Amino acid sequence: MNRLRDRAGLLAAGVAGAVLIVVIPAVTEVYVQFELTLFLIFAILALSLAWVWGFGGILSFGQSLFFGLGGYTFAVAVINLGESTLPVLLGILVPALLAGFLGYFLFWRRISDVYLAVITLAASLIFYYLIGASAGSQYRIGTALLGGYNGIPSVPPINVPGAPAQPVVYGDLYVLTAIVLAIVYGGLRWLLATDFGRVVVAIRENEERAQLLGYDVRTRKLAIFVIGGGIAGLAGVLFAAWGAYVSPNVFSMTFTAQIIVWVLVGGLGTLSGAVIGCVLVQAVMTWLGEAKLADTNLVLGAGFVVLVLFARRGLVPGLRDLLARIRRLGRGPR
Amino acid sequence: MTGATPLLETTSLTRRFGGVIAVHEVDFQVGDGELRCLIGPNGAGKSTFFRCLSGQLRPTAGRIRLAGHDITGDGPHAIARRGVAIKTQVPALFDGLSVLENVRLATWRCGSRAARRRRTEDVLATIGLARQASRPAGELPHGQRQWLELGLVIAGDPRLMLLDEPTAGMTRSEVAETADLVRRLAEGRTIIAVEHDIQFIRMVADSVTVFHQGQILTEGTVDAVLRDRAVRDVYLGHGRDAGAC
Numbered sequence: 188m189n190r191l192r193d194r195a196g197l198l199a200a201g202v203a204g205a206v207l208i209v210v211i212p213a214v215t216e217v218y219v220q221f222e223l224t225l226f227l228i229f230a231i232l233a234l235s236l237a238w239v240w241g242f243g244g245i246l247s248f249g250q251s252l253f254f255g256l257g258g259y260t261f262a263v264a265v266i267n268l269g270e271s272t273l274p275v276l277l278g279i280l281v282p283a284l285l286a287g288f289l290g291y292f293l294f295w296r297r298i299s300d301v302y303l304a305v306i307t308l309a310a311s312l313i314f315y316y317l318i319g320a321s322a323g324s325q326y327r328i329g330t331a332l333l334g335g336y337n338g339i340p341s342v343p344p345i346n347v348p349g350a351p352a353q354p355v356v357y358g359d360l361y362v363l364t365a366i367v368l369a370i371v372y373g374g375l376r377w378l379l380a381t382d383f384g385r386v387v388v389a390i391r392e393n394e395e396r397a398q399l400l401g402y403d404v405r406t407r408k409l410a411i412f413v414i415g416g417g418i419a420g421l422a423g424v425l426f427a428a429w430g431a432y433v434s435p436n437v438f439s440m441t442f443t444a445q446i447i448v449w450v451l452v453g454g455l456g457t458l459s460g461a462v463i464g465c466v467l468v469q470a471v472m473t474w475l476g477e478a479k480l481a482d483t484n485l486v487l488g489a490g491f492v493v494l495v496l497f498a499r500r501g502l503v504p505g506l507r508d509l510l511a512r513i514r515r516l517g518r519g520p521r
Numbered sequence: 522m523t524g525a526t527p528l529l530e531t532t533s534l535t536r537r538f539g540g541v542i543a544v545h546e547v548d549f550q551v552g553d554g555e556l557r558c559l560i561g562p563n564g565a566g567k568s569t570f571f572r573c574l575s576g577q578l579r580p581t582a583g584r585i586r587l588a589g590h591d592i593t594g595d596g597p598h599a600i601a602r603r604g605v606a607i608k609t610q611v612p613a614l615f616d617g618l619s620v621l622e623n624v625r626l627a628t629w630r631c632g633s634r635a636a637r638r639r640r641t642e643d644v645l646a647t648i649g650l651a652r653q654a655s656r657p658a659g660e661l662p663h664g665q666r667q668w669l670e671l672g673l674v675i676a677g678d679p680r681l682m683l684l685d686e687p688t689a690g691m692t693r694s695e696v697a698e699t700a701d702l703v704r705r706l707a708e709g710r711t712i713i714a715v716e717h718d719i720q721f722i723r724m725v726a727d728s729v730t731v732f733h734q735g736q737i738l739t740e741g742t743v744d745a746v747l748r749d750r751a752v753r754d755v756y757l758g759h760g761r762d763a764g765a766c
Contacts, residue, residue, distance in 0.1 A: 382629075389626050392615035399575065399613070400627050400673065401601035 200372065200459065207365040212358055220361035224429055226469050227364045230462040231371055232422040233449040237461030238375050239415035241450060242384075244391035245408060246300055248443050249289065249307030252314055253282035253416040255437035257423025259318070259333075262342040262433050267329035271428070272348045278424035279417045286416025287409065294405040294412075308443065315438035338434025345428045355428075364425055368462070371418055375458055378414075387411055448487075452494060454501025463502060526589065528553045528711050529574070529681060534583035536569050543569040545735035546583065551681075556703075556712045558722045558743075561732030562755060567715045568610055570732070571683050574713075575607040576600040587681065606679035610686050610715075612670040616659030620650050620669055623658050627676035640676060648672040648702070664695045668702070675706055682706070684714040688721050700724035719747075731755070 207227070212220060236250045257278040264274035289310060293303050322335025331339060345360070347353040355363050378384045390397045390404055398404050427433040436442060445468075453464025468487070475483040498505025527550035536544040544566045551557050559567045572578040574585060576597035585593045592600055615623050624644050628637040645651040648668040653661065658669060667687060674682055687703065688696045700721045703712065707725070716722050722729065722743060729746040731738040733755045739746060746752055 385622070385626060389615050389618065392617050393613055395577070395597075395609075396613040396615065396673070397626075398597040399577075399601055399607055399609075401598050401629065401677065403596075403598045 196459065197376075200376075204365075204369040204372075208362060208369065211365075212362055217357050220358050221429075222473070224361045224364050225426075226466045227361070227368050228422050228425045228429060229449070229469055230465045231364075231368050231425070232419055232446060233453070233461040233465035234368075234371055234375060234458060235415045235418035235422065236446050236450050237453075237455075237458055238418065239411055241456045241458075241461070242379065242387050242391060243408060243411035243415070244300075244394070245412060245415075246304045247307045247412070247415065248304055248447070249286070249310055250415065250419045250446050251438055251443040252307070252311040253286060253419035254423040254426065255311075255314060255318075255433070255435070256282045256285060257420030258427035258433040258437060259339070259423075260420070261424040262339045262427045263328045263331040263333075265343045266331040266339070269343065270349070270351045271343065271345045275345060275421075275424050278427075279420045282420030282423070283413050283417035287413045290409045290412035294408045308440070311438050311443055312440065315435050315440075318435040318438065334434075336435055338432055338436075339427075340432050342427050342431045342433060344431065345424075360425075360429060364429075367421065367425065371421070372458055372462065379458075383407070383410070448491075451501060452491070454498075454503040454505070457501070457503045460501050460503035467502075526553075527551060527586075528555075528588055529713075530586045531574075532584045532586075534570070534573060534585060535581045536566075536573055536578060537581045542735050544573060544580075547735070547737055549730065549737065551711060551713055553680075553711055554709065556707045556725055556727045557714070558726040558729045559713060559715045559732055560717065560722065560729055560746075561738070565732035566735035567732050568685055569735075571607065571685050571713075571715060574600075574683060575605060577607075601677070601679075604677075604680035605683065606674040606677055606681070607683040608667075608670050608674045608685060608687055610689065612666040614658040614666060614669060614673070616657065618658060619655050620658055620661070621645065621654040623669060624672050624676050627673040630677050644672045644676045647675070647705075649698075663690050664692070667691065667695075667699070671699075671702065671706075680711060682710060682712045684712060684716075686715055686717065688716065688718050693720075696721055697724070 211223065215223075232250060232254050235253070236247065239245050239247045239250065260281040261274045261278035264277050265271050268274060289307070293306065298306065318333060319336045321333035322337065324332065326333045326335070333339065344354040344356050345363070346355060379388070386397065386402055386407055390402070390407055394404055423437065426437070449465035449468055450461050451464070452468055453460030453462065471490070472483050472487065475481060475486055494501070529549075529551045531547055531549045534544055534547040534549070535542065547570060559570070561567050569578065573580045576592070576595050576599065579594050583593070584591060587603055587605065590603065592603060615626065621641060625637060625641045628640045628644070631637045631640045642651070645654055648671055650665060650669060650672065653665065658666070661669060667689070671684075671687065674684070684703070688699050691699060696718055697720070703714070703725050706712070714725070726743050728741060729743050730740045731746060731752050738751060738755060739749055741749070
């Protein structure tokens with residue numbers, strides 16, 4: 188049954204990937220693709236939290252920190268170097284290293300879940316205020332001015348590796364982002380199917396039992412956190428390249444909470460749920476913002492109430508439960 | 522004790538919780554291949570003693586040696602890697618995973634995938650849950666949850682098994698089945714079991730250690746210990762019959 192569900196999920200993911208990478212660029216205008224690119228970037232960020240929280244059991248408010256740091260690292264490096272290959276790699280590596288540094292103290296000191304959430308949130312807010320206080324010409328790294336709350340404008344785009352004159356923008360950036368999303372999603376699915384991934388899930392299910400079986404939970408959690416930090420950093424790189432801009436707002440509490448909401452709406456413990464929840468929430472927010480029909484927060488709040496009442500575990504698990512119930516009804520009483 | 526060098530030895534092992542001394546300067550030894558039962562009234566310190574041995578609790582003072590190696594203060598995973606496995610009082614399972622997946626996770630020491638698969642099948646057959654392999658562990662009834670946890674304990678082929686109340690909440694027939702299972706598992710292994718059930722103790726134990734107020738009250742064969750006046754006093758109060766222990 189599980190194998191059948193896995194195959195169905197894989198097929199659905201494959202179809203969704205083909206639609207995203209092949210069909211949408213062929214049938215939509217560039218401005219639509221430009222808008223969709225942002226949704227897909229956020230979906231990559233949502234996947235990082237789905238991995239860290241939904242599978243690793245680590246409630247991290249720090250994904251926005253790694254996202255923002257990825258964006259800032261890319262922006263500073265690409266402004267200085269003028270070519271994006273190394274800055275992209277740095278935008279993944281630096282957040283991953285920070286995740287490793289933070290994770291070492293969190294997991295080796297056996298910080299419990301609630302404190303871990305608070306510490307990661309505090310780290311995010313420290314960066315918010317720290318970067319926010321960097322206005323003025325004295326706050327520069329090389330030729331890149333940090334700009335305080337105004338952020339860094341005019342961030343050069345990602346280019347074809349080794350060819351700064353060939354930028355990847357608009358439709359091309361959309362395709363690149365869709366491919367990155369597919370790779371991250373597929374990579375995480377593959378990772379979950381490995382022995383390492385099985386242990387990750389086991390730790391989420393019962394950390395003490397995993398330890399008593401001989402698994403060093405600290406190293407596994409550190410690995411989960413570093414991978415999640417790197418993915419969030421990659422999303423930050425794409426974000427800075429997409430808008431040619433990055434500001435301390437990416438470290439803000441509002442944005443941090445938003446990532447949690449995406450994952451909860453889609454369904455904790457699923458990868459597809461994070462992508463669906465993120466795209467759905469962002470689409471609704473964008474539409475409400477443009478149409479000005481009602482207050483965005485009010486409508487979203489009402490939506491969450493309905494979700495909690497009818498699909499407590501989120502949309503994807505709720506849908507799975509519904510399908511299973513229909514299947515059982517179809518079989519009839521035995 | 523059967524061997525000259527004890528497999529497990531504690532020296533003045535102490536564990537405090539604030540002002541309460543749960544385990545107080547316990548000197549304990551168990552030999553290789555022995556099946557020892559720990560008994561004692563509730564609050565005697567048996568489970569705390571076990572949690573110190575498995576690394577779940579760090580002792581306040583004293584030493585723990587396993588086959589001559591000092592393992593005092595080592596974490597649970599490090600102690601597990603030295604071949605100590607524990608069945609906890611309340612079954613600790615991966616509830617969201619299948620029975621098969623639970624056992625498979627415990628076979629990591631077997632090496633190749635094929636060896637792990639074989640070991641998983643063997644363990645499932647031993648604990649009588651082969652037909653429940655695809656069922657989520659969280660859906661098993663209590664008795665089967667206890668057996669599954671026993672399966673997790675034996676899957677890694679440990680040299681020392683710590684069983685904390687393996688028959689808790691079981692029916693009489695389940696207790697007899699569990700005793701039979703533990704007897705079979707004991708071949709070539711060392712087992713220390715905390716138990717209250719006298720039927721189980723009589724069926725499996727080579728010897729018994731009695732805990733009282735965080736200390737060892739007495740040790741000896743099952744019959745000798747159950748005849749001991751001090752043990753009867755601890756369990757039932759002075760001068761009453763110990764037959765219902």
